[in-house]
Amino acid sequence: MIAHPLAVPAVHGAQSQCRKASWYDEDWPRQSIHTSRDHQFHADRRRVWSHSFSDKALRSYEPRIEVYNKALMDRLGDHGGQPMNAAKWFNYYSYDVMGDLAFTKDFGLLRSGQQHLAVELLNDALGIQGIKLPTWMFRMLIAIPGLTEKYWRFIQYCDEQLAAQMAQKDTEKPSLMARLLAHAGPNPSKSDLLTLQSDSRTIIVAGSDTTAATLSHIAYLLAKNPEHIVKLRQELLPLMNADGSFEHQKVYQAEHLNAVINEALRLYPVPPTAIVRKTPIQGITVDGTFIPGNINVWTPQYVIARSNDAYDQAYDFIPERWYSMPHLVIEKAGYSPFLTGPYGCIGRPLALMQIRLVIAATVSKFDIGFPPGADGSDFVENTKDRFTWGLAELNLCFRPWQRSTSNHS
Numbered sequence: 001m002i003a004h005p006l007a008v009p010a011v012h013g014a015q016s017q018c019r020k021a022s023w024y025d026e027d028w029p030r031q032s033i034h035t036s037r038d039h040q041f042h043a044d045r046r047r048v049w050s051h052s053f054s055d056k057a058l059r060s061y062e063p064r065i066e067v068y069n070k071a072l073m074d075r076l077g078d079h080g081g082q083p084m085n086a087a088k089w090f091n092y093y094s095y096d097v098m099g100d101l102a103f104t105k106d107f108g109l110l111r112s113g114q115q116h117l118a119v120e121l122l123n124d125a126l127g128i129q130g131i132k133l134p135t136w137m138f139r140m141l142i143a144i145p146g147l148t149e150k151y152w153r154f155i156q157y158c159d160e161q162l163a164a165q166m167a168q169k170d171t172e173k174p175s176l177m178a179r180l181l182a183h184a185g186p187n188p189s190k191s192d193l194l195t196l197q198s199d200s201r202t203i204i205v206a207g208s209d210t211t212a213a214t215l216s217h218i219a220y221l222l223a224k225n226p227e228h229i230v231k232l233r234q235e236l237l238p239l240m241n242a243d244g245s246f247e248h249q250k251v252y253q254a255e256h257l258n259a260v261i262n263e264a265l266r267l268y269p270v271p272p273t274a275i276v277r278k279t280p281i282q283g284i285t286v287d288g289t290f291i292p293g294n295i296n297v298w299t300p301q302y303v304i305a306r307s308n309d310a311y312d313q314a315y316d317f318i319p320e321r322w323y324s325m326p327h328l329v330i331e332k333a334g335y336s337p338f339l340t341g342p343y344g345c346i347g348r349p350l351a352l353m354q355i356r357l358v359i360a361a362t363v364s365k366f367d368i369g370f371p372p373g374a375d376g377s378d379f380v381e382n383t384k385d386r387f388t389w390g391l392a393e394l395n396l397c398f399r400p401w402q403r404s405t406s407n408h409s
């Protein structure tokens with residue numbers, strides 16, 4: 001583990017010769033855009049995926065996302081300012097969005113308030129990964145019949161969603177999977193099919209858990225630092241449409257909103273620690289220190305975020321460090337919540353669009369606070385690192401707020 005800000009570009013940057021480590025072989029022979037260790041195969045796959053994240057594609061997703069955004073606001077409002085587990089509802093929101101965008105399927109979590117079988121299975125599957133077993137041991141464990149049944153049922157569930165997409169002729173609402181399927185053609189080969197199955201699982205895991213965790217941490221940080229809710233309103237309310245909705249085109253450059261998101265991702269990055277890479281045979285050098293070749297390394301974003309080599313007042317939530325107080329960022333190269341380089345997050349624009357729209361809607365409608373006597377510490381103390389975050393309960397009160405009746409603006 002190299003907890004040094006300059007290790008981030010050395011290990012993950014565009015020029016780095018480090019490659020994905022054997023940890024990514026856990027699902028072999030299934031290899032997705034995320035798990036493939038073949039550099040050329042991965043680059044080809046990224047080209048296919050990139051069409052789904054073009055500006056045009058993103059614009060077509062916005063009205064679909066807005067439906068779930070409204071449903072989330074309704075659910076937050078239903079509780080009438082009483083404590084609720086916000087992490088659960090952000091989780092339902094992000095899975096509903098990804099169900100729609102990936103498979104044109106409404107999982108209905110926000111509507112029903114019930115956990116979906118797939119999400120339950122996924123949580124169990126990620127629980128196994130969180131143990132961080134060596135790859136050979138992980139593969140041995142999942143081969144034992146009955147022991148990791150839910151892990152396999154999750155994989156089977158994703159395969160079924162893919163099969164349903166393949167059977168669907170309606171392309172009115174283009175899904176991420178439909179775009180990948182179109183590229184594979186009407187009769188994908190056996191290996192293409194394995195890749196598509198694996199990609200379908202990647203979309204759900206990479207697209208939902210990460211966004212839900214980030215929204216939860218932002219809500220926690222805003223409850224802890226309510227002065228930033230006031231500041232966000234000052235910036236965002238002039239950008240709001242007459243019907244109370246927000247358009248991404250109007251808010252995507254909002255300075256403080258983007259800074260709040262950056263700062264939340266600095267303090268609570270997803271994944272927080274282990275994005276494992278193998279060093280090239282000749283080794284690498286980080287700030288004058290030689291790291292031998294052919295070994296596994298990772299650069300824990302969570303630890304680097306708290307390092308005084310990288311940030312001044314490293315433990316404090318100060319969004320302004322990302323625009324008006326740049327002296328609080330000592331070594332910017334250490335900040336890379338979506339990673340850079342060939343393996344960087346391809347879903348970044350989609351994630352940011354969702355997060356900006358949800359946070360804008362939330363602060364324009366609610367005050368966010370902890371229940372009486374609480375300070376949210378149980379949330380951060382009980383949340384676990386299991387590659388992405390295994391979130392603990394986040395008890396928050398969303399008290400309805402209106403511009404005319406409040407003292408804030």
Ligand code: HEM
Binds near residue numbers: 210211347350
């Ligand atoms: C706040 C939300 C998100 C964060 C912080 C995030 C962060 C990351 C990070 C750090 C990686 C590198 C992981 C690794 O190498 O093992 C990654 C990869 C990836 N992310 Fe995201 N992500 C987010 C949302 C999304 C969304 C919404 C999607 C949409 C499907 C997505 C799709 C992917 C994919 C496909 C990869 C693999 C890329 C590759 O290896 O070429 N992510 N993400």
